[in-house]
Amino acid sequence: MTGPRRSQGPLLSFTKMHGLGNDFMVVDAISQPFRLRPDMIRKLADRHFGVGFDQLLVVEPPGLPDVDFRYRIFNADGSEVEQCGNGARCFARFVRDQRLTNRRVIRVQTAGGVIELRIGREGWVTVNMGVPELNPAAIPFAADSRQVVYPIDVNGQLLDLSAVSMGNPHGVLLVDDVDTAPVASLGPALERHPRFPARANIGFLQVIDRGRARLRVFERGSGETLACGSGACAAVVAGHLRGLLDNRVRITVPGGDLVIEWQGEGAPVMMEGPTARVFDGQIRLPAESPQRRRGRRQTVRSHDRRP
Numbered sequence: 001m002t003g004p005r006r007s008q009g010p011l012l013s014f015t016k017m018h019g020l021g022n023d024f025m026v027v028d029a030i031s032q033p034f035r036l037r038p039d040m041i042r043k044l045a046d047r048h049f050g051v052g053f054d055q056l057l058v059v060e061p062p063g064l065p066d067v068d069f070r071y072r073i074f075n076a077d078g079s080e081v082e083q084c085g086n087g088a089r090c091f092a093r094f095v096r097d098q099r100l101t102n103r104r105v106i107r108v109q110t111a112g113g114v115i116e117l118r119i120g121r122e123g124w125v126t127v128n129m130g131v132p133e134l135n136p137a138a139i140p141f142a143a144d145s146r147q148v149v150y151p152i153d154v155n156g157q158l159l160d161l162s163a164v165s166m167g168n169p170h171g172v173l174l175v176d177d178v179d180t181a182p183v184a185s186l187g188p189a190l191e192r193h194p195r196f197p198a199r200a201n202i203g204f205l206q207v208i209d210r211g212r213a214r215l216r217v218f219e220r221g222s223g224e225t226l227a228c229g230s231g232a233c234a235a236v237v238a239g240h241l242r243g244l245l246d247n248r249v250r251i252t253v254p255g256g257d258l259v260i261e262w263q264g265e266g267a268p269v270m271m272e273g274p275t276a277r278v279f280d281g282q283i284r285l286p287a288e289s290p291q292r293r294r295g296r297r298q299t300v301r302s303h304d305r306r307p
């Protein structure tokens with residue numbers, strides 16, 4: 001006996017990639033139409049019932065002059081975000097591999113501003129992540145004035161936290177040992193702390209010496225990941241401002257090593273690291289219900305160009 005036939009939605013081509021284990025589903029929305037809905041992204045992100053990823057990266061035509069692409073980033077919970085450092089490296093490798101560009105230096109529009117990516121040898125990419133934002137209102141972080149370290153109350157526990165925006169908001173805590181750091185408890189509590197009105201990524205930084213550090217990051221909208229590029233940049237900025245780190249730091253995250261350079265106040269942060277292409281796939285998306293099709297005018301289509 002067969003049940004009622006459910007009509008099928010479009011077949012979506014994608015590439016699975018990762019940067020040090022921070023994994024992505026990358027979709028070329030220049031060559032194929034792709035309609036975004038947070039509930040669909042959550043299903044695709046599911047590691048048991050979907051493709052499984054920390055972030056979905058969508059490649060679109062640019063909406064600004066003098067940029068090559070627009071790059072949109074969605075966390076596993078379906079929220080759209082401004083910045084993803086590991087994703088930016090994978091994005092650069094993807095657009096070259098797919099022959100969407102033959103440039104080695106690519107300018108990309110993100111929701112956090114325009115960033116520049118430089119493709120090196122053997123899948124390595126250097127990203128100019130822009131100038132870190134330290135003004136609390138712009139991070140956004142609730143504080144009366146800018147400080148290097150803010151005392152913050154988390155469920156009655158007083159902690160010292162640095163707050164940095166790399167286009168996306170980060171809080172950084174200094175720890176003695178990342179292996180025993182309370183990432184699973186403090187991560188979610190600080191991600192949604194009322195002083196971070198847009199939520200935040202929370203880094204746990206262990207300084208080894210002035211040029212080496214270890215880091216674990218509880219990411220906003222995705223949980224702890226094996227690597228967070230923007231988190232590594234924010235941690236080096238925080239460590240440097242605290243007088244603990246030099247301008248060039250090798251930072252070890254659970255998935256491997258990144259090299260971060262920051263010359264100080266007013267300078268952009270440079271991040272260098274590897275990329276990996278895991279497999280190409282296709283997935284049948286669910287069909288849109290007639291109600292959804294009617295309400296479609298309210299959804300965001302990746303082919304819509306926005307300035």
Ligand SMILES: N[C@@H](CCC[C@H](N)C(=O)O)C(=O)O
Pocket residue numbers: 022054055075081082083084085086087168169201219220221222225227228229230231
């Ligand atoms: N994995 C990323 C950051 C992705 C976005 C982040 N979870 C946020 O919500 O801001 C990276 O490599 O930077």
